[in-house]
Amino acid sequence: MAGIRKFKREGKLKQSEKRTAVTNAVGKLTLKEMHRNFMRYKRAEGLAPRTLHDYEVTFGYLLDFIGGDLHKNEITAEVFIAYKDYMLNDKGYSPHTVNVRVRALHAFLKYCYEEGYILEPLHNKVKTVKAPIDNVDALTPQEVKALLSVIDEDWFTQYRDKVIIITLLDTMTRVGELFAVKRDNVDLNGGTIYLEGTTVKTRQGRTVPISYRTCKLLAEYMQETADFNSEYLFVTYDGRKLNEATFRHSLRDYGKKAGLKGNIHPHKLRHTGALLYVMAGGDPFSLQKILGHNDISMTRRYIQMANANVKDKHERFSPLNNIKF
Structure with missing residues (x-):
């Protein structure tokens, strides 16, 4: 007997279940591969070459810190919080410099979450640091x-x-x-x-x-x-x-x-x-x-x-x- 075609789905996946399904499908992607897709997406948005260059450079700084690549299960909030601490306290970078890199990282992690590459919205935990309003360099x-x-x-x-x-x-x-x-x-x-x-x-x-x-x-x-x-x-x-x-x-x-x-x-x-x-x-x-x-x-x-x-x-x-x- 021929099977009966279903015209309606019997049930819908919850949003969390959808994200889990997508994440499992791309579970073999490493941090570098995720960033490669991120850059392809940003280029398609028509961003200025300088902005694209800055994204690449700031990601390179992160890779230098972690000493290589990361697999999906290694991508945690602790990694990026430690990176912020390293820049501020070990390297002594100014809050302005740290925030430039954090904003680029935030955009990348938000993309990864929205694409289902990672389950947790890590971008919400990677926040800029408070910085004093410095005087800008100007001529009299x-x-x-x-x-x-x-x-x-x-x-x-x-x-x-x-x-x-x-x-x-x-x-x-x-x-x-x-x-x-x-x-x-x-x-x-x-x-x-x-x-x-x-x-x-x-x-x-x-x-x-x-x-x-x-x-x-x-x-x-x-x-x-x-x-x-x-x-x-x-x-x-x-x-x-x-x-x-x-x-x-x-x-x-x-x-x-x-x-x-x-x-x-x-x-x-x-x-x-x-x-x-x-x-x-x-x-x-x-x-x-x-x-x-x-x-x-x-x-x-x-x-x-x-x-x-x-x-x-x-x-x-x-x-x-x-x-x-």
Whole structure:
């Protein structure tokens, strides 16, 4: 007698039973193999190459700690808690450094749990550590003037670098974002620059404002470079797209020539612009939008630094300084 086809399932597996079934099916996957699948998934999401590189590097640090690979039954919360303890107390890494690695680990473990590679939501136990809000590295207005003063505008490359420095300060963009800008993305009439989603860290395009002075400077620069016939805004002396490393090297040299302390790098200009924006009265919410931050936690650092600067000024210019009592 022929069997009767079932049109309805007699019972459904509970969520925990489903996860157990999936986990058993992939039970031979090691930690490295899970991470390989994780990276394939992240690449398919279209993450920026730098973000993908950071995931690979931070996972390498974890492998160095555990001394190799792990099988499924060896992947426990204790391993990752010990890793955090090792970074903080044995290596003496800053909370910021530890949290960068923990966040990458959290994303990986969450993926493993959601895919059924592991039964326990270990990502909920791998939390960031409390960290003080540190001051960011920024230049003073006097140091910015000193930096610009050593640039010889008679040379095209140095004139271009001056335009870049001023644009970075004004727009507070990341150097990679600015160097990917095309001439068509610059709206001098509207006073804005559009950053394409494929070129920014968050993968979300955004429009940043530029001041009248920067518009005027860019108009002169764009007119001078029109004959290069390049789609990109910032180019070499022979019209090719400018390389970030070339500018970083030049900026470092300008800093040394100006007698500035520490390494002068593009991100310091971003910090400087953000801090001066707040000190001039800019609100944190518009700053967050300009910077392209997903949350306001980083922006709060600039607020804290601006408040500290106000305290210093109050000490120097207190009304009581001229009153004897």
